[in-house]
Amino acid sequence: MNDDELMGLLEGARSGETEALTALCARYYPKVLKYMRYRVAADLAEDLTSEVFVRVLKNLNQQQGSFPAWLFRIAERVVVDDRRAAGAKKRTVMTAMTEQYEAQAHDNASVPDTVAAWIDLEQAIGKLSDDQRQLVTLKFIEGLGNDDVSAIMDRSPGAIRVLQFRALSALRGLLAGREVRYGT
Amino acid sequence: MEREQHLVDTLDACLDQVRGGQTIDDALAEHPADAEALRPLLDIATRLECLPDPNVSLAGLMKTLGRLGSQTLTASRAEPAPRKVRWFSRPVWTRAAAIVLVMFLIGWGTVNASAGAMPGDFLYPVKLFTERARFFLTLNTEDQAELRIVFSSRRLREAVAQQQRTGQADPQILDQMLEEARLAVLAAPQLSEPNRQLLVSRAAYLTDYQRDALDRFTSTGHPQEQVIARYRDMCWERGRWMRQMLAPGEDAAPSNQQPQAQPNWRRWCDDCPMW
Known part of the structure; x- marks a missing residue:
């Protein structure tokens, strides 16, 4: 559109x-x-x-x-x-997406590695801090630009760039044990 | 600290380049000293962008649209907050009016809900009743004829829906389809010349469409092929009959005589093909 x-x-x-x-x-x-x-x-x-x-x-x-x-x-x-x-900060539980990926893996046996990688990635996102997870969701999953992310999160573009670097670095650390899938 | 800020800015620039269509290698080619640190981050960013969309449930979307519809309705009917008066303390006539209003709203809701009802549905008789009520409340002949064309069109849709649902089309519905179209054009003599031409041409168009729709049933080895072929042929006959009166000038009366249009149209009405 x-x-x-x-x-x-x-x-x-x-x-x-x-x-x-x-x-x-x-x-x-x-x-x-x-x-x-x-x-x-x-x-x-x-x-x-x-x-x-x-x-x-x-x-x-x-x-x-x-x-x-x-x-x-x-x-x-x-x-x-x-x-x-x-009344309390809830933990993000993304089991439904994991189940969806697993169902897709079941349907298509030729892509299990990809689906396993999605599941790993999703679980890693769930372990990020709240603002890192929000940034990752807006910038990479929703595909928004820095200006929009900056406006939504009410932070300066510079702060968004720093948060982006730290979020991706945190994901790298969380996925460190899965070198085969991510090459990290 | 400076090193981190440098990586922060370089990562952002590389992300823009990758989003713009470059490969990770191309983006990092300009920053060889940072490639080792940034490559895994760019790789993760790319994989995040490839995560699949969640399954959107139709029920969830419909629920949201339903909430929006209610919201729109509420907003359009927004009124000052009523005074808090206990219902049973109101006068008798107010209670009576409230009961009538509730019954009206229930009835109105049922009528609306029945609009999409198909033969065999619980609310289908309500739909037919509503149609009749609407017809009898319409006093203008031209509007009545328009309604009959709408009803005829609905009967075809219902016959098709019924055929798709049960494998059988009810001949009674097809009879009603033909009859509504016939009664619509029989009103033509009572209308002014341009309006009667318009009415008959609309009816003829609808009849041709109905003939084509029924023809599709008969050409697919339908079990009721012979029954439906009868209705299709009748549609063909009626369409031809209607078009007889659509030729320009055919009905024109000489200017020095009493207008002959009315008798001609009446005679034409008597020639309507019947079983």
Whole structure:
């Protein structure tokens, strides 16, 4: 989707057009769900994704600037609110993704190494600090640029670059015992 | 510290280059002194970008869309918060009005839910009832004819859906399909000239479409091939009959005489092909 199409959808959604709102939701639902899968327990991901879109609808008239940055800021706020409501910081449990990978490995016997590498990587992401995991999710898994990541995490671009270096270095350390798969 | 900052900046530059389409080797070629430290990080970054998407459950997406729909509805009906008055303290007429409103909302919900009902569904009779009610509440002849065209089109869709679901299309539904289209065009003599031409051309188009749809059933070795072929042939006959009145000027009356359009159309109505 190019910028013009996105602007058209946003304008339509702001004026209450159901089709535009549905298209916007269908376009970004998988991205937000993916973000949630790496930020919260797997069984919460769908519910919190749903909550993100309800908040998007409520606040759409105030949206300015980069839409993905605004969207993921809301997503992160939903994550934080959920943790507060739960009364304690939850550990990220990404068992559902692991199960999905294992199922894919079962379906396709020719890619077990790749799938095993995904599982290792996912488990390593789960062991990162919260801000490192958020950066890895936004920058590499969601594919956002430094400007958007900087806006979402409310940090300077310089701080984002440092965090990125440390997150990748931490992952390297966590994957150190798996040289065959990663060549580290 | 300086070394780390140098690696931080070089890593970011290399990540941009890799994202721009360069290979890791190409990106590191400009930084040979840092290659050993950065290669594993770039490799991990590349693998992170290749992680597969999670499975999106349709139920989850539909649930979200449902929540958005409710939200939109709530927002559009946003009103000041009502005073907190105990329900049973209100006068009798207020309670009666509330009961009527609740019944209306339940009925309205059922009517809406029945809109997509198909033959055999629990709500299908509600759908037919709603259609009839809508028809009888429509006073304008032209609008009534339009409704009949819509109903005829729905009957075809229902017959196709039923055939796909059960392997059998109900001839009764096909009868209704033909009858609604016929009754629609029989209203033509009561309309003004441009409107009656428009109505008949729409009906003819629909009938041709219905004929083509039924033809597809018969060409695939359908068990009801002969029954459906009868309806297809009737559609063909009716389509031809409708097009007889669409030729320009055929119905024009001489200017110095009483307009002859009405009688011609009436005679044409009597010629409608029947079983």
